[in-house]
Amino acid sequence: MSSGIARREGEPALPNPSARELSHIPGENGIIGFGHTLDHLKDTGAFARNMTERYGPVFRQRCWGTTQIGLMGPEANELVLKNRSNVFSSRLGWKPNFERLFPQGLMMMDFEEHRFHRKLISVAFKPAVMATYVDRLNALVADTVAQWTSQPFVDLYPALKDLTLRLAAAPFLGVELGPKATELNLAFTELMKASVSPLRKPFPFSQMKRGTDGRNVLVQYLQSEITGRRGSKRTDMFSVLANATDENGNSFTDVDVVEHMIFIMMAAHDTLASSGTAFIAEIAQDSAWQDRLRQQILTTLFDPSAIQYEELGALTDIEMAFNETLRLHPPLSNTPRRALESFQFGGYEIPKGSHVWISANYTHTMPSIWPEPTRFDPARFEANCVKQRHRYAWIPFGGGAHKCIGLHFAYMQIKILASQILANASVSLAQNNAPEWQPWPLFKPKGTLLAAFERGRQSRHLTKFPMAAE
Numbered sequence: 381m382s383s384g385i386a387r388r389e390g391e392p393a394l395p396n397p398s399a400r401e402l403s404h405i406p407g408e409n410g411i412i413g414f415g416h417t418l419d420h421l422k423d424t425g426a427f428a429r430n431m432t433e434r435y436g437p438v439f440r441q442r443c444w445g446t447t448q449i450g451l452m453g454p455e456a457n458e459l460v461l462k463n464r465s466n467v468f469s470s471r472l473g474w475k476p477n478f479e480r481l482f483p484q485g486l487m488m489m490d491f492e493e494h495r496f497h498r499k500l501i502s503v504a505f506k507p508a509v510m511a512t513y514v515d516r517l518n519a520l521v522a523d524t525v526a527q528w529t530s531q532p533f534v535d536l537y538p539a540l541k542d543l544t545l546r547l548a549a550a551p552f553l554g555v556e557l558g559p560k561a562t563e564l565n566l567a568f569t570e571l572m573k574a575s576v577s578p579l580r581k582p583f584p585f586s587q588m589k590r591g592t593d594g595r596n597v598l599v600q601y602l603q604s605e606i607t608g609r610r611g612s613k614r615t616d617m618f619s620v621l622a623n624a625t626d627e628n629g630n631s632f633t634d635v636d637v638v639e640h641m642i643f644i645m646m647a648a649h650d651t652l653a654s655s656g657t658a659f660i661a662e663i664a665q666d667s668a669w670q671d672r673l674r675q676q677i678l679t680t681l682f683d684p685s686a687i688q689y690e691e692l693g694a695l696t697d698i699e700m701a702f703n704e705t706l707r708l709h710p711p712l713s714n715t716p717r718r719a720l721e722s723f724q725f726g727g728y729e730i731p732k733g734s735h736v737w738i739s740a741n742y743t744h745t746m747p748s749i750w751p752e753p754t755r756f757d758p759a760r761f762e763a764n765c766v767k768q769r770h771r772y773a774w775i776p777f778g779g780g781a782h783k784c785i786g787l788h789f790a791y792m793q794i795k796i797l798a799s800q801i802l803a804n805a806s807v808s809l810a811q812n813n814a815p816e817w818q819p820w821p822l823f824k825p826k827g828t829l830l831a832a833f834e835r836g837r838q839s840r841h842l843t844k845f846p847m848a849a850e
């Protein structure tokens with residue numbers, strides 16, 4: 381899709397390769413006018429599998445009005461994500477989706493500019509800072525789990541969306557819950573909805589217009605607050621970024637801090653809501669793994685309602701179960717890039733300017749790598765199994781220079797959530813059949829997915845391991 385948005389100063393003017401220049405790559409144009417857009421919307425993983433079966437791991441298709449080249453499998457992931465020769469632009473890949481709402485987010489930067497910003501942002505993800513987020517998470521999650529266990533059923537996806545919204549207010553912005561947090565959350569919700577809206581222009585009454593209005597509310601709030609955060613000792617992510625410096629004394633401008641905060645909140649929000657929903661749904665359906673996780677939680681943590689940062693590393697079973705959830709349900713399945721130079725892959729010359737994409741969903745279900753690919757089996761992530769696989773066979777967090785900077789935050793949140801749920805309750809789904817999922821643009825259940833959190837119903841043979849101090 382052409383973004384219709386001006387080029388940034390210094391941005392290369394890339395050709396859009398013509399149909400003739402791409403005709404040597406096997407593929408098809410799809411339905412007149414729509415191309416394969418509807419197939420992507422319906423099930424992007426199934427689309428990638430069908431096209432690969434028909435044309436091989438390098439194929440041509442039309443989507444969102446643009447001819448695109450799909451590159452499938454771990455070798456393609458490695459080529460694109462490692463990006464050794466700086467051939468692939470993340471900024472130009474994501475531009476159609478992000479330019480209007482997140483023009484200066486980290487994924488909208490390349491190479492030198494990206495390295496500089498990423499290094500400074502990484503201050504907010506250092507272990508010492510992450511440890512300060514844990515207390516806020518403990519309190520938020522405890523409150524949430526108390527609500528869930530007091531209801532007969534919880535509609536999982538909206539409940540996880542609500543939790544991650546509250547997360548945006550507390551650990552990220554440092555705003556206590558109240559009218560201001562509610563106003564910011566509303567603005568943020570509209571911004572999130574706009575980020576996945578197929579209509580990319582802010583026409584009156586459109587979702588994109590509500591999204592850009594929501595963005596303005598957040599920008600105004602963050603700008604008005606920033607002076608008070610500079611020099612403060614506050615430990616929320618906003619304040620940490622406002623005070624971040626590198627070894628040369630560089631720090632962010634006000635605009636940088638505001639833009640990075642908005643982007644980080646977006647990057648965390650839907651991915652955590654989606655993966656948290658899928659994780660709870662998977663363990664709700666697998667009582668053996670649910671018991672195994674609970675056993676580790678009860679024998680490892682001193683007090684699951686007040687988890688310490690140092691304890692998180694020992695929760696390896698949760699990590700494996702979460703990894704397997706992300707294999708089956710990667711929240712961000714497709715990674716788009718634009719080729720700044722022509723390159724070779726799979727025996728094809730792919731011209732400069734091509735829009736290319738790789739698929740986590742496709743790679744994560746390749747039977748040659750993942751036997752019985754649809755089965756939930758966290759044991760696939762035992763260390764000895766991981767060692768035998770291609771390093772780019774599992775890419776829910778991407779890889780290379782743009783690899784998710786928030787991945788430890790994601791594990792931290794899931795571990796705290798799982799620990800507080802499983803130490804207090806058992807979880808099951810209201811329905812007997814396996815849930816249905818909508819994989820694109822962001823992974824979520826089709827319709828409602830009800831779960832029951834029952835206090836005191838956790839397996840009776842599991843008891844808290846006596847701690848040395850007890």
Ligand code: HEM
Nearest residue numbers: 486487647648651655712776777778782784785786789790
């Ligand atoms: C399970 C949860 C998450 C998943 C699956 C996920 C996935 C991803 C992926 C695939 C990318 C790379 C995209 C690309 O290469 O084009 C990425 C980048 C990013 N993620 Fe996450 N993410 C998650 C959670 C988070 C959280 C919690 C945060 C922040 C607290 C976050 C912040 C970011 C940022 C800032 C980037 C851009 C990195 C860069 O361009 O250098 N993510 N994420």
